[in-house]
Amino acid sequence: MLTGKQKRFLRAMGSERQPELMVGKGEITAGLVAQAIECLTVRELVKGRVLPNCLMEPQEVATELADQTDAELVQIIGRNFLLYRRAEEPIIKLP
Secondary structure (H helix, E strand, C coil): CCCHHHHHHHHHHHHCCCCCEEECCCCCCHHHHHHHHHHHHHHCEEEEEECCCCCCCHHHHHHHHHHHHCCEEEEEECCEEEEECCCCCCCCCCC
C-alpha cells in the first residue's frame, strides 16, 4: 500500500510521461493485460489513457487493469490513469 507522500511523488513523475497503454473499443483484452505487465516490469510506473470510443468508464478500466496486473492505482484524471508496481530490483526510489 502506498502512502500519500509516495503517491504524490509518483503523480509528479507521471505528469511528465506520455500514455503507454491505450484502451479503445476492444476494452481490456489479454494482449492489453500482457502489455501492461511488460511495461510495469520494465518501468514500474505506467500511464494509460482510455479512448473516447471505449464503452467502459475510465475508473472501471483502471481498477480492473490494476487488479489483473497486481499493480496499485496511483491516480485517475479524466481519461488518464497511472499504475505502479514495484519491481524485484526497484528502479524508482520512493520517499
